[in-house]
Amino acid sequence: MIPKIPSSEITPKHVYLSRRDFIKAAGVLAGSMALAACAPDLPEATQISAADPATSAKTDELGDPVNSFKDITNYNNYYEFTTDKEGVARLSKDFKTSPWDVEVSGLVKNPRKFGVEDLIKSFPPEERIYRLRCVEAWSMVIPWMGFPLSKLLSLVEPTSDAKYVRFETVFKPDEMPGLRQPGYPWPYQEGLRLDEAMHDLTILATGLYGGELLPQSGGGIRLVVPWKYGFKSIKAVVKIELVAEQPATLWNDIASNEYGFYANVNPRVDHPRWSQATERRIGELSRRASRMFNGYEEQVASLYDGMDLAKNY
Numbered sequence: 001m002i003p004k005i006p007s008s009e010i011t012p013k014h015v016y017l018s019r020r021d022f023i024k025a026a027g028v029l030a031g032s033m034a035l036a037a038c039a040p041d042l043p044e045a046t047q048i049s050a051a052d053p054a055t056s057a058k059t060d061e062l063g064d065p066v067n068s069f070k071d072i073t074n075y076n077n078y079y080e081f082t083t084d085k086e087g088v089a090r091l092s093k094d095f096k097t098s099p100w101d102v103e104v105s106g107l108v109k110n111p112r113k114f115g116v117e118d119l120i121k122s123f124p125p126e127e128r129i130y131r132l133r134c135v136e137a138w139s140m141v142i143p144w145m146g147f148p149l150s151k152l153l154s155l156v157e158p159t160s161d162a163k164y165v166r167f168e169t170v171f172k173p174d175e176m177p178g179l180r181q182p183g184y185p186w187p188y189q190e191g192l193r194l195d196e197a198m199h200d201l202t203i204l205a206t207g208l209y210g211g212e213l214l215p216q217s218g219g220g221i222r223l224v225v226p227w228k229y230g231f232k233s234i235k236a237v238v239k240i241e242l243v244a245e246q247p248a249t250l251w252n253d254i255a256s257n258e259y260g261f262y263a264n265v266n267p268r269v270d271h272p273r274w275s276q277a278t279e280r281r282i283g284e285l286s287r288r289a290s291r292m293f294n295g296y297e298e299q300v301a302s303l304y305d306g307m308d309l310a311k312n313y
């Protein structure tokens, strides 16, 4: 388990204090709760669990082996349950992921509510082996099952005014104990530019390792955007809204100087509190160099032609 390091130990004191003041002013720091979220991932002795026999031979397109099912489903970020990565699986085990509906609305010609079961019938899931790179500088290789978000968006037909897509996570305080802790602007929400959402790498995941999507991984359905930091890959999506303006996003609301809207993996632009040049692949002992756009540069760099990626972080 990663020790909870007080922000005061990893940040110069004046920065730490001014951030606290900022958060207080923004009304999101309640009681003694500190912003534990997205603390840097400190080196630790990782357990190397046995790889799943079913897919142990599988690798991503760079030749990196997929992480074990055990790692993928027992080391999670899901603040609606807990900030303890190794406690999410236990706390979410009774969370109901089926039936699951997702409503697609806003600037579309055919607004509709879809059942995930029906989506799976319409768009048979394909396996996508992607790297997931958390902003905290750890990563995994995950064999997702899912379908391109573009297929769903094409079905509802965005109007010409639609420029962004907004995603919202389910809000169920009775089943998600983390929602009771004050200080976060729930529900979790995220956003993409429409062209990012339509990119073929962007999927809605309905499973992993050939099976269902367990609660801790974001079931009933979750977004996966592999070239962006993991916090963009919002879990347990119940609402997808096509909008004209750039939508608010949870982490950006909490600390806009630390978490931007774009959040493209970029080893050249550090987080204000830690380097993004390297990462710890779960299951490996030494750190590895992080890749521009998480290794998907060839496919996605053109989306950002002419943009200053240090400003649009």
Ligand code: MTE
Pocket (backbone or CB within 6 Å): 072, 075, 076, 077, 078, 079, 080, 132, 133, 134, 135, 169, 188, 216, 217, 218, 229, 230, 231, 232, 233, 234, 235, 236
């Ligand atoms: N989605 C919701 N609703 N709540 C969360 O706390 N955490 C994000 C993202 N999606 C999060 C979320 C972060 S920070 C990361 S790194 C990934 O989920 C982790 O996905 P995983 O637990 O499946 O590896």
